[in-house]
Amino acid sequence: MKPSASADRFAEEQKRQQEEDLLINAIYKDYGKLLKKLAINNGVELDDVEDLIQDTIVSYYLAYDLTLPENEKLALLGRI
Numbered sequence: 001m002k003p004s005a006s007a008d009r010f011a012e013e014q015k016r017q018q019e020e021d022l023l024i025n026a027i028y029k030d031y032g033k034l035l036k037k038l039a040i041n042n043g044v045e046l047d048d049v050e051d052l053i054q055d056t057i058v059s060y061y062l063a064y065d066l067t068l069p070e071n072e073k074l075a076l077l078g079r080i
Contacts, residue, residue: 023061023066027061027077028054028057031073032057034077035052035057035077035078036053056080057077059080060077060080
């Protein structure tokens with residue numbers, strides 16, 4: 001029996017969400033420590049640092065090209 005169109009859409013959405021999560025986690029892994037240092041050096045309260053990093057990474061993911069060179073990614077993340 002063939003799955004329904006709604007089941008196909010649901011499976012596609014789950015796959016897309018998993019891919020998105022992997023990309024966001026990769027950005028966090030690559031830049032999280034640097035962003036934490038930058039936030040602390042700019043006076044962000046320790047209780048707020050992780051939230052700020054998460055917001056920064058999600059904003060970057062939604063607004064910018066993920067294939068940018070590393071130095072451009074870091075510059076953009078620092079500005080956000």
